[in-house]
Structure formats: structure tokens, C-alpha cells
Amino acid sequence: xxxxxxxFSGRKTAEIVGISYRQLDYWARTNLVRPSLADxxxxxxxxxxxxxxxxxxxxxxxxxxxxxxLESVRDVFAYLRESLGEDVxxxxxxxxxxxxxxxxxxxxxxxxxxxxxxxxxxxALGGVKQDLDASIVEFRPAGPELDSVESASAI
Amino acid sequence: xxxxxxxFSGRKTAEIVGISYRQLDYWARTNLVRPSLADxxxxxxxxxxxxxxxxxxxxxxxxxxxxxxLESVRDVFAYLRESLGEDVxxxxxxxxxxxxxxxxxxxxxxxxxxxxxxxxxxxALGGVKQDLDASIVEFRPAGPELDSVESASAI
DNA sequence: CATAATGGTCACGTCGCGGTAGTTTCATCG
DNA sequence: CGATGAAACTACCGCGACGTGACCATTATG
Numbered sequence: 001x002x003x004x005x006x007x008f009s010g011r012k013t014a015e016i017v018g019i020s021y022r023q024l025d026y027w028a029r030t031n032l033v034r035p036s037l038a039d040x041x042x043x044x045x046x047x048x049x050x051x052x053x054x055x056x057x058x059x060x061x062x063x064x065x066x067x068x069x070l071e072s073v074r075d076v077f078a079y080l081r082e083s084l085g086e087d088v089x090x091x092x093x094x095x096x097x098x099x100x101x102x103x104x105x106x107x108x109x110x111x112x113x114x115x116x117x118x119x120x121x122x123x124a125l126g127g128v129k130q131d132l133d134a135s136i137v138e139f140r141p142a143g144p145e146l147d148s149v150e151s152a153s154a155i
Numbered sequence: 156x157x158x159x160x161x162x163f164s165g166r167k168t169a170e171i172v173g174i175s176y177r178q179l180d181y182w183a184r185t186n187l188v189r190p191s192l193a194d195x196x197x198x199x200x201x202x203x204x205x206x207x208x209x210x211x212x213x214x215x216x217x218x219x220x221x222x223x224x225l226e227s228v229r230d231v232f233a234y235l236r237e238s239l240g241e242d243v244x245x246x247x248x249x250x251x252x253x254x255x256x257x258x259x260x261x262x263x264x265x266x267x268x269x270x271x272x273x274x275x276x277x278x279a280l281g282g283v284k285q286d287l288d289a290s291i292v293e294f295r296p297a298g299p300e301l302d303s304v305e306s307a308s309a310i
Numbered sequence: 311c312a313t314a315a316t317g318g319t320c321a322c323g324t325c326g327c328g329g330t331a332g333t334t335t336c337a338t339c340g
Numbered sequence: 341c342g343a344t345g346a347a348a349c350t351a352c353c354g355c356g357a358c359g360t361g362a363c364c365a366t367t368a369t370g
Contacts, residue, residue, distance in 0.1 A: 022361080029318090044318095044366030045367070066227075067228075069223065069357095070357080119217050119218055121275070123273070123275075180350090181327060185326090
């Protein structure tokens with residue numbers, strides 16, 4: 001019985017998140033998202049990505065799909081990593097132009113939008129988690145393990 | 156007395172908008188924003204940008220500053236050009252991931268944000284116009300012509 | 311031990327510019 | 341009215357970021 005306690009392989013991760021394997025590899029080598037369970041130690045070794053890694057990767061993919069530059073995403077994640085993890089279901093990610101990153105929730109969002117100048121990028125993290133969980137189920141290899149996603153998503 | 160009825164030169168435009176001349180040139184060549192008063196006809200000829208051109212350029216700059224890819228900006232402007240022009244002061248520009256572009260106003264914005272999935276890029280157009288007008292005054296060459304901005308901003 | 315997976319490396323292509331030299335035009339001056 | 345210099349645009353080269361594909365090296369695993 002295969003749960004995801006030991007994480008996800010590179011290929012699998014790319015498939016679930018919806019990016020190319022080369023992208024995942026490139027991001028790992030350029031230090032954007034490293035597999036937190038097991039990093040590569042040379043040719044032939046295997047990377048193992050945690051559920052939280054997948055969550056980050058999915059956020060990144062959403063931001064890229066929204067048209068953000070990878071460079072900006074790198075900046076964002078310098079700040080985001082601390083804030084992410086709590087309230088992933090309810091929080092909104094608000095990116096204000098240069099380097100500022102705010103995580104608001106609910107109506108707070110509207111105040112922020114009304115107050116500030118420039119462009120805001122708004123991402124509902126709840127949707128990201130839903131997408132991710134759905135993809136994990138969808139790309140499950142064989143027999144339906146009913147608790148696999150739940151156990152994996154225990155951050 | 157120099158009004159801006161005959162538009163702005165390339166250098167001046169770049170200065171006012173706050174971008175490099177190379178960027179402006181590149182954007183003109185690659186068909187993102189062409190000077191609508193007079194396009195270049197060969198080496199030595201002059202481009203003349205209208206006030207509306209500056210407005211578009213300023214919007215582009217804001218989007219780039221927010222971390223958007225130039226490629227996405229191109230997609231946006233394919234749709235935006237029709238909608239831009241009315242209600243520049245009150246409208247909000249909402250960019251939803253791939254190719255969808257919506258111009259909402261006021262509280263409509265909140266509904267849109269609550270409804271949809273993914274990332275939204277929100278830009279208040281009023282702020283852009285204010286910035287632009289201020290920059291035009293700031294970079295005025297010599298004597299203060301009080302009505303120059305007003306006459307120019309008559310779209 | 312055999313072999314399928316996986317990471318490493320290199321070459322290649324595109325995008326978005328920056329730098330610089332060349333060319334044309336415009337304004338001005340003699 | 342022709343020369344002259346500044347201003348503006350074009351052409352061309354190059355660079356870094358972001359991948360992609362192919363192929364090789366190595367390892368996990370049955």
C-alpha cells in the first residue's frame with residue numbers, strides 16, 4: 001500500500017503540479033524549490049518532494065499562469081515561506097509590485113486594495129489547495145487509497 | 156509657447172513614463188505601442204506619441220513593475236485597447252490569468268474576486284492617470300504653461 | 311546483476327532588453 | 341541658402357534569464 005508519507009518523486013511531482021519535468025529540475029537547480037524530504041546527491045539519486053513542496057509549486061504555477069515573471073516569484077517566495085503554512089484554506093495572497101508580500105484574509109483584502117497604489121496580484125490559497133488535492137487523487141497510480149491524500153496533507 | 160498638441164518625442168516619452176529609451180524603442184518595433192501621431196519611417200525620422208499613448212505606456216510600466224511578463228502584457232492590450240478610454244479615472248483593470256480582461260468599477264470588483272479562481276491582477280486606472288499628469292508637469296522643459304497638461308489630456 | 315529511473319551536463323533557442331556606431335533630419339547660424 | 345551640429349531613429353552585436361531536448365552517468369531495485 002503506497003501512501004505519500006515518503007513524498008513524491010520528481011516525475012510524479014511534475015505531473016501532479018502540471019509543469020514539465022525540466023522546469024521542476026531547473027527550479028531545483030536554481031534554488032527556487034528544493035525537495036525538502038530528499039535532495040539530489042548526484043546522478044542517479046532521487047529527489048523526494050513533500051506535500052508542502054507541492055503546495056508551493058502549485059502556487060508558483062498559478063502565479064506563472066497569471067503572467068508573472070519567474071524573477072518576481074523568486075522575490076515573493078523569499079518572504080512567503082514564513083507566512084505560508086497557516087490558514088492555507090482561508091488566506092489570500094496579495095503581492096504588491098516590488099517585493100512586498102501580504103497575506104490577508106477575507107474583508108481585509110478589500111481595505112488593502114482600496115488603500116494602495118499600483119497593481120495587486122491576488123491569489124486565493126484555498127483554491128490552490130483544492131486543485132492540488134484533486135490532482136493528487138487524479139494521478140494516483142493504482143488502487144484507491146482513501147486516506148492517502150488526507151495523511152499527506154497533514155502539514 | 157509649447158503645448159503638447161503635436162505630441163511627445165521618443166526620448167521625452169521615455170522620460171515621462173519612466174522607462175528606458177531602449178524599452179520604448181523595442182516596444183515600438185515589436186508592435187506593442189506604436190506612436191499614434193507619427194511613426195518612424197526610417198533612420199532619422201521622428202516618432203510622435205500622443206497623450207493616450209503615454210497613458211497606455213504608463214499602464215504597461217505599472218504592470219511590469221508588478222512583476223508581469225511582457226508577453227502577458229501584450230495579450231492584455233489586445234483586449235484592453237477597446238475598453239480603455241472611458242472612465243479612466245474610476246475604472247479598475249482586472250486581469251484574470253490567461254487572456255481574460257475585465258474592466259470593472261467600484262464594488263463590482265469584489266464580486267469578481269470572490270467568484271473566480273486563480274490569480275487576479277488588479278490595477279486602479281485613476282492612479283495611473285494622476286501619475287502621468289504629474290510626470291508631464293515635472294518634466295516640462297521650460298516656462299510653466301498652465302493649460303498644457305489639461306489640453307493634452309483631452310482624449 | 312540487470313535494467314529501468316533519475317540526475318547531470320551540454321548545446322540550443324527565444325525574449326527582452328543594453329550599448330554603440332551609423333544615418334537622417336531639423337534648427338540654426340553665418 | 342548652404343553648412344553645421346545636435347537630436348533622434350536604425351542596425352547590429354551581445355548578454356542573462358528561462359527553459360527544452362538529447363545524451364551520458366549513476367543508482368535503486370527487483
